[in-house]
Amino acid sequence: MTHFSPDMAARARELVSLYPEPRSALIPLCHLAQEQDGWLRPEAMEEIAGLVGVTAAEVRGTATFYDMLHTEPVGRYLVSICTNIACLLGGAEELLAHAERTLGVRAGRTTPDGVITLEDAECLAGCDRAPCVTVNHRYVGGLSADAFDQLVADLRAGRRGDEIPAHGTLVRVRRNGGLRVEGAQVAAERAAMSAAQADRARAAHDASGAGDG
């Protein structure tokens, strides 16, 4: 019995096949696991370990380095408020304080109903609309306190489902097939090209009469 659903398992196998070494798929596979479970369950880490040929401890050790990978459960919606420099200048600290007050949780925590995890985030590269807010990594714009309250009400009522899908940054990403060219073929072509290039360079060098002759 595998932890990944059949569809997920198929996507996982395709991801692994894209890299010269399977371990490169570790992070993408963690994103898949979060898409399925909302967070990185120990069973998922076991399965990923098997797929990329490392131990489950190595998967955990790697995952904990990255802010987007959650080895503890998080709410259905991860609401991130950037408080870095550009957003700070645009009132981010005030918005974060407002969010903590209205949600009744500190940044880093999840509301008791399990709907929202609030995050005090670093720059999200959306600095022209300060203070930048994302929900499950979807930009919802620079928000006023009122707009924030409306957002929360919408999320709780399930009104933003189309625009803001569940966890997993790859949830709407599909590749139309695996690699198209054989690695060995490519390497042979490149070696031949490289040799031809060296020949041309030598010929040009000779033709220009350069050298010590």
Place this chain on the structure above:
Amino acid sequence: MAVTDAPRIVTSRIGYDDSFTLERYLSTGGYEALRKALAMTPEAVAAEVDAASLLGRGGAGFPAGRKWSMLRRDPVTYLVVNGDESEPATFKDHLLVERDPHQLLEGVLIATYALQVTRAFIYLRGEFALGLERLQHALNEAYDHGAVGSDIFGSGFSVDVVVHPGAGAYICGEETALLESLEGKRGFPRIKPPFFPAAIGLYGQPTVVNNVETMSNLPWIVLHGGKAFAALGEGRSTGTRLFALSGHVRRPGTYEVEMVKTTFRDLVYAPVYGGGVPGDREIKAFIPGGVSAPWFGPERLDLPLGQDEVANAGSMLGSGAITVMDSTTCMVRAAWRITRFFARESCGQCTPCREGSGWLERVLRRIEHGGGRDEDLDLLLDASDNIAPGLTWPPQQTTICVLGPSIPSSIHSAIDMFRDEFLLHVKEGRCPVG
């Protein structure tokens, strides 16, 4: 106001609602540069990039042509595109990926041909959910169009491209950390030497790492020639460049401007760019190139936007992120927030960076929160000096990567320019600005 009539090289399509579709791309000259490149020799393509004198747009400003010429010959080589974009207040690659993913792909394909690499990986910041969707969708379209994969456009050249998501870690923008991350590991920067992945990169193979914007310039350079690119700008800073303008301006956003011919003042005040400061307030200071860069006061507004021009004035254009702070800004708070970022994002391998960033953050926090002590300013400068001895610019390298030595920039600038404000914070336990 100098708004030059330089062509838009990388943002020509972003005004269209459907700028990210293959249809729009093809109807605006898309993939013609790739066809042209495939009809040339790889060396001839590389020679155009060299002639363009295209400086890398990721932060360090290393000439792309030179970097390419350093790629060690080997049957297996890689191109890795850096789309990690996490330097605070930088949001230009974000725009290029979401609004013109085919342009990025065409640039990447041109580079794979010129470099004859085995495969290309585009490492995108994991938080770019829409960017990942748009880019993968564009890649799917490009495969169907015959622009990538086996025997591209019947040329006999074959290459695959893989879009790879990161997972939230600023340090993965540093190129060797990025390679570690792409190998499925923690993003620890690699010990140098080797200084360049061109010798030992991904899986130990020779690798070129270039930024998203650097790649996005290539279609134009191939179509119009390196000389035409080099004719724009001045000196070493050729072509146009994207600047991400944020903070206290009326129109924050990403603007493509001709290098050197445009000044900071133009960018901040011209109606087509920043449109000035809200309430026409005074500018107290601005950050010219991302939070790793030393700050400038308003007397530097007339500096041209050129790599060497800004370096000679004691800072850097860095990632092209310009943040304006007006007279209402509390400089202690600004310096504290930037330092907190570094403290959070230090990967922890080097003691000065790991310990120093935490120390500095705690001292700044207590000053900001009214618990500052008389000796705190000296303490800040002292600890900064331990991370970057002499507090010179560019900083001395004491650590594995340059994140560590970049930490003191904002602190040093803030104390240097606004010492009285710091002292008042300490003395009165509150902010004199409000």
